[in-house]
Amino acid sequence: xxxxxxxxxxxxxxxxxxxxxxxxxxxxxxxxxxxxxxxxxxxxxxxxxxxxxxxxxxxxxxxxxxxxxxxxxxxxxxxxxxxxxxxxxxxxxxxxxxxxxxxxxxxxxxxxxxxxxxxxxxxxxxxxxxxxxxxxxxxxxxxxxxxxxxxxxxxxxxxxxxxxxxxxxxxxxxxxxxxxxxxxxxxxxxxxxxxxxxxxxxxxxxxxxxxxxxxxxxxxxxxxxxxxxxxxxxxxxxxxxxxxxxxxxxxxxxxxxxxxxxxxxxxxxxxxxxxxxxxxxxxxxxxxxxxxxxxxxxxxxxxxxxxxxxxxxxxxxxxxxxxxxxxxxxxxxxxxxxxxxxxxxxxxxxxxxxxxxxxxxxxxxxxxxxxxxxxxxxxxxxxxxxxxxxxxxxxxxxxxxxxxxxxxxxxxxxxxxxxxxxxxxxxxxxxxxxxxxxxxxxxxxxxxxxxxxxxxxxxxxxxxxxxxxxxxxxxxxxxxxxxxxxxxxxxxxxxxxxxxxxxxxxxxxxxxxxxxxxxxxxxxxxxxxxxxxxxxxxxxxxxxxxxxxxxxxxxxxxxxxxxxxxxxxxxxxxxxxxxxxxxxxxxxxxxxxxxxxxxxxxxxxxxxxxxxxxxxxxxxxxxxxxxxxxx
Numbered sequence: 001x002x003x004x005x006x007x008x009x010x011x012x013x014x015x016x017x018x019x020x021x022x023x024x025x026x027x028x029x030x031x032x033x034x035x036x037x038x039x040x041x042x043x044x045x046x047x048x049x050x051x052x053x054x055x056x057x058x059x060x061x062x063x064x065x066x067x068x069x070x071x072x073x074x075x076x077x078x079x080x081x082x083x084x085x086x087x088x089x090x091x092x093x094x095x096x097x098x099x100x101x102x103x104x105x106x107x108x109x110x111x112x113x114x115x116x117x118x119x120x121x122x123x124x125x126x127x128x129x130x131x132x133x134x135x136x137x138x139x140x141x142x143x144x145x146x147x148x149x150x151x152x153x154x155x156x157x158x159x160x161x162x163x164x165x166x167x168x169x170x171x172x173x174x175x176x177x178x179x180x181x182x183x184x185x186x187x188x189x190x191x192x193x194x195x196x197x198x199x200x201x202x203x204x205x206x207x208x209x210x211x212x213x214x215x216x217x218x219x220x221x222x223x224x225x226x227x228x229x230x231x232x233x234x235x236x237x238x239x240x241x242x243x244x245x246x247x248x249x250x251x252x253x254x255x256x257x258x259x260x261x262x263x264x265x266x267x268x269x270x271x272x273x274x275x276x277x278x279x280x281x282x283x284x285x286x287x288x289x290x291x292x293x294x295x296x297x298x299x300x301x302x303x304x305x306x307x308x309x310x311x312x313x314x315x316x317x318x319x320x321x322x323x324x325x326x327x328x329x330x331x332x333x334x335x336x337x338x339x340x341x342x343x344x345x346x347x348x349x350x351x352x353x354x355x356x357x358x359x360x361x362x363x364x365x366x367x368x369x370x371x372x373x374x375x376x377x378x379x380x381x382x383x384x385x386x387x388x389x390x391x392x393x394x395x396x397x398x399x400x401x402x403x404x405x406x407x408x409x410x411x412x413x414x415x416x417x418x419x420x421x422x423x424x425x426x427x428x429x430x431x432x433x434x435x436x437x438x439x440x441x442x443x444x445x446x447x448x449x450x451x452x453x454x455x456x457x458x459x460x461x462x463x464x465x466x467x468x469x470x471x472x473x474x475x476x477x478x479x480x481x482x483x484x485x486x487x488x489x490x491x492x493x494x495x496x497x498x499x500x501x502x503x504x505x506x507x508x509x510x511x512x513x514x515x516x517x518x519x520x521x522x523x524x525x526x527x528x529x530x531x532x533x534x535x536x537x538x539x540x541x542x543x544x545x546x547x548x549x550x551x552x553x554x555x556x557x558x559x560x561x562x563x564x565x566x567x568x569x570x571x572x573x574x575x576x577x578x579x580x581x582x583x584x585x586x587x588x589x590x591x592x593x594x595x596x597x598x599x600x601x602x603x604x605x606x607x608x609x610x611x612x613x614x615x616x617x618x619x620x621x622x623x624x625x626x627x628x629x630x631x
Contacts, residue, residue, distance in 0.1 A: 002065070003028030003052040003505075004077040005163035006130050007172065008045060008139050010217050014159065016040060016048035024168040025050040030335075031079070031164060031505045039066035039075050045137050049130065050168075051077040056361060056510055057085075059259050062101035069109055070098055073134045076112075078105045079164050080127030080149045081512070083254040088122060105129075112140070117211055120224045124254075124518065128206075130162060139214040145225045145518045146367075147195075147208025147493045150501060154203045160214050166203055166337040170629075176201075179630060181454075182461045184592060184622070188441045188449075189463040191341030191618055192494045199338040199625070208493060225518070229476035229485050233526045240531055241545035247523055251514035252278040255363055262361035263288030265351055266316070268304025270539060270546065270554060271365025271374075275514060277549050279363065280312040288358055289314040292351040294321055296565040307551055319354045321347050321564075326574055330624055335506040339625045341440060341618035342495050343564040348503035356507040366500055367515030370484060370492050371524035372542040373532030374559060376418065377437050381483045382533065384426040384433055434483055435467050438491060440618050449597045466490065480529035488521075566613030571606050578602060578616055586631075587623045 005024040007016050021038045029036075032052030041047035051065040066075045082088070085104035088111060093099065097110040104125075111119040112131055117140060126148030131140040141162060143151045153162040154169050163169050170177060178201040183193045195205045206212055209225040235243065252275065256262065264279055266272050266289040279287045289309050293302035302318055309316035332345055355362050369375055425433045436442055441449065443463070450458070467490060474485040504511035514520070524532075527541065534540040543555050570578055579602055581587065588595050598619070605612040 002054050002077075002079045003031030003164045003168070004079045004128065004130060005050040005161075005168045006048055006077065006132075006139075007159060007161045008047045008132075008214060009159040010045060011158045014046060014157075016046045018048070020172065021048040021050040023171045024163060025052050027167045027171060028052045028164060030508055033508050035064060037065050037077075039068075039077075039132075041132065041134060043134050043137070047132050047139070049075060049077045049132060054360070054508055054510060056081070056258055056260055057103055060101070063103045063105070065105060067101070067103075067105055067109060069113060074109060074113065075132045075134075076105060076109045076129055078108060078127060078129035080129070080144065081125045081510075082107060082123050082127060083257065083517075084122075084124040086257075117142075117213070117224070120211060126513075126516075128164065137215065140211065141206060141214070142211035142224075143206045143208050145209045145227075146488075146497070146516050146521065148497055148501065148513065148516060150498070151206040152198065152203055153206060153212070155219060156202065158217065160219070162206075166198060166200060167334075169203055170200075175203075177630065178202075179626070182458050184454075185446060185450075185458050185461050186463045186466065187339050187341070187622065188446055188618060189435075189439045189443075190466075190490070190494070191440050191614075192498065193338050194466040194490065195494055200629075226473075227485065227488065227521060227525050229474055229478075229481040229525045231526060232528050233523075234528075237531075237541070237544060240527065240541050243523065244542060244545045247517070247520045248274070248514060249278055249282070251517035251520050252363070253282055255512040255514055255517075256282060258361045260360040261288075261358070262363070263290060263315075263355060263359040264363040265289075265355065265365070266291050266305045266308060266314070267365070268301040268306075268308060268554065269365065269557075269559070270543065270550070271368030271515060272305075273308045273365075273550055273554050274368070274542075274546055275363050275365050276308050276312055276314060277546070278514075280314070287312065287314045289316045290351055290355040290358075290362070291316070291318050292321060292347040292354075293318060294347075294565055296568065304554060304557065307554060311551060317354060317358070319350055321350055324573070326569070326577065329620070330628060332506075333621060333624045333628050335502050336498070336625075337629075339618075339622045340498065340502075341614070341621055342499055343566055343614065343617045345499050345503065346564055348499050349506060352503045352507040352509050352511075356509040360508075361510045361512060362504065363512045363514060364500065365515060366496060366511075366513040367492070367521070368542065369539070369559075370488050371515055371521055372539045373480065373484065373529070374539045375487070376538070376559070377434070378480050378483050378487075379533050379536065379538060380422050380437070381430060381434065381479050382529075384422070385430065385479045387426050430479060430482070431468060431471050432464075434471075434486065435464050438467075439463075440614055449593055449601075451591055451594050454592050478529050480533060481525075484529075484532075485525075566617055567605075567611045570602075570613055570616050571608070575606055578620055581623055582616070582619055586627070590623075590626060593619075 025036050032054045034055040035053035037051045039049040049066045066077050068075045082104035085107040088107045092110045127144045128149035128151040152166050161169050180201045183199050187193050193199050210223050213220045264275050291305035293300035470486040470489040474482050500511050531541045582598050601612050604610050
């Protein structure tokens with residue numbers, strides 16, 4: 001993986017200077033510490049392309065980017081991997097294309113010569129790239145199907161600027177650094193700024209499975225792929241299992257192609273354990289595995305990871321995250337470019353840092369829950385629909401009575417707590433229900449938090465519309481399909497994939513995700529939902545497929561997630577820190593929040609009345625982002 005950036009200007013008096021492109025590259029050095037390259041056009045249109053390289057395939061100087069075709073009329077910069085590049089290269093060579101390297105990047109270049117924008121249909125893997133076609137005076141920018149690799153852009157004063165990270169765009173002198181204040185309300189709902197916007201005014205994200213053409217001052221953005229949940233394949237359970245394992249083996253095998261050392265993250269969950277199993281099967285030597293844990297055993301999965309490490313004889317390493325890890329928070333804020341409220345960014349950063357000391361490429365289990373139905377909210381959606389449709393007399397009164405019988409609890413993982421939350425939301429329409437299940441601050445809670453001035457400023461903002469759009473694009477009427485499809489387009493895209501990209505790239509580590517192979521995801525979408533969730537059994541079919549190779553204690557354990565003990569941290573070691581930052585005059589004067597509302601959140605949490613750990617973390621990250629990027 002690498003970092004890319006560039007700028008194209010149609011203004012006749014605005015030639016792009018090499019020093020600017022190198023300045024953009026310099027803030028992306030962590031994404032590619034091995035090499036730097038710059039291309040400047042000499043034609044009528046002023047173009048600058050920049051690249052920072054993390055060498056993984058073809059370590060020779062021939063892999064240097066920006067890279068051109070034979071006559072130097074087409075140039076490319078690419079971040080990512082094309083896993084099927086060997087077969088594509090063979091096909092292109094047979095029809096006369098001449099290659100000067102063994103890289104996958106050069107394959108994209110020649111495939112574009114042959115097919116134009118349709119080259120995207122042949123590419124398999126995570127990527128974000130930009131191609132400058134000098135003859136056509138056209139800039140072609142594209143992002144992979146799932147959205148593993150980021151791509152930001154800004155259009156201002158007849159200039160289009162793009163980069164792998166926002167901070168590279170900010171190096172341009174004409175970019176006015178300003179807050180997209182309306183996005184603050186979306187951030188507090190979801191814990192991230194939804195695509196296609198960013199927290200910076202005027203800076204946008206290219207959506208996944210989309211490409212952009214910039215030509216003669218016009219921007220055209222189009223989708224080139226869609227995950228289809230509407231068409232189902234009917235097979236027997238053994239046939240589903242066989243097909244899953246064949247696809248999974250292929251997905252892992254092509255992700256083990258590397259000219260540098262590789263290993264894998266191991267949480268002890270089903271997905272990462274499956275990756276370890278398959279890597280061990282395909283590798284002639286012991287697989288290197290890396291795990292993270294906490295002193296609070298309730299949040300630590302190390303014992304499960306050890307079970308898998310011992311079973312498959314891996315070279316295993318562990319790291320314990322402690323509350324003083326908060327000292328790294330300003331560095332995380334800088335790397336994330338935008339406010340980002342998923343606290344698992346912290347252990348993800350540390351496991352990536354530990355892993356990078358041993359290997360340069362690390363596989364992971366991302367995507368298994370989204371593809372095979374691993375979240376309780378998927379099952380909850382189905383049962384809530386059944387409750388809503390059940391012709392039971394006095395149903396609402398009965399549900400209310402049960403809710404009142406269940407005491408409120410601070411333990412978010414407690415079954416009674418989850419049941420109470422489920423019943424409170426069960427009677428609402430499915431879109432509204434899902435929105436309230438996934439939000440950090442619900443709309444009514446934001447109303448209490450926001451200052452009167454900020455409420456007036458954002459009165460027309462509807463954070464729900466982001467989810468509503470994703471729901472409407474699904475194509476299936478099955479409630480589980482609807483929720484899973486929406487999750488892939490929202491939470492997976494803007495939360496989990498961002499976390500993995502930033503955590504790995506901040507440490508110059510390449511992350512690879514077999515479960516996010518688009519062929520695997522297409523097959524998952526084609527399976528009926530009762531193969532993924534059967535009764536109360538989550539991930540039914542993948543567990544069945546793995547039943548002969550993974551220990552029962554791994555297959556039967558409940559989902560834990562990459563949680564962080566924020567509740568105890570903000571009542572203990574980090575109590576003073578959070579109060580000092582969030583109740584400061586600097587924070588209040590931004591005009592977003594009422595001081596008394598912030599104080600109430602902090603005080604109630606510290607008093608043990610409620611668990612507001614996630615909310616405090618989200619507010620803390622937002623304020624530190626302002627101090628680093630805006631102030």
